[in-house]
Amino acid sequence: MPSMNESFQVFLESFKESWENCSIEDFKRIISIEYQAREIRNSEIFDFGYEESIQGWELAFHEFRNKDVQWVLEEKGIIQLKENEIMVILSASLIIEGKSLKTANLFFQTFRLEDSVWKLIRSYIEAGLPLDEMDYLNNFCS
Template sequence: MNNLFRKFLNIYLDAWRSSSIDGMRNIISKDYKAREISYGNIIDFGFEESINGWEQGFSFAKENNAEWELNEIAIIPLRTDETLVILSATMILQGKSIDSAHLFFQTFKKEESNSWKLIRSYIEAGISLDNIRHIQLT
């Protein structure tokens, strides 16, 4: 993995862990496209809806003194300027993980300025933590 991408990914994960909406706003492309599957419902959305969703999630985390538990499952270079990262995310409330997580397939693209941006996501929401903990890529 490219060292510059690793540094960028650490900044992205730190913004998430610290519930920094400004950090996320700087990382997500204005052309961002996403699809979330939540309890069988398909939701397609873009940049503005994404920022609204992050604001809600971050507000909940801060109000409930929650911590984000983020796990890297895979980092897959797609092209020289695109990398797919597979992550699971859940929250820890009052010292205990909630019983479900989201699985994120996120594609980042290097811009002409050599900065990375999140351009696409596919999200499976509400997966049992037991199922997430047993993920093995083959």
């Protein structure tokens, strides 16, 4: 039987693939119905739950469907919070028609192992950060 860390690594790779492939069906299964999130964008605070999250991902994934869009997801860190909870720090940016956007979002995603299934339970998101700040974070975290 794989350890929690091994099962999480397999799950995390699958989660990132679902994101890169814009799979809303996978996100509906991965995000906990009890999900809570906070996003900071242009100094404004947005708190939301499962329904709003799914609606937001559906809009984003629909917008990018059939377009030359590539997600760039980078792991910045993984922290075990509790016996059954792990936080992943990810940056997400986009390349649209071969051109990299100048901003990225920084996600602090908390996952919980529930009945042998990993679920996304909380997120804190700093949106619209300059990409050069992500480069600084790479140097800081390495």
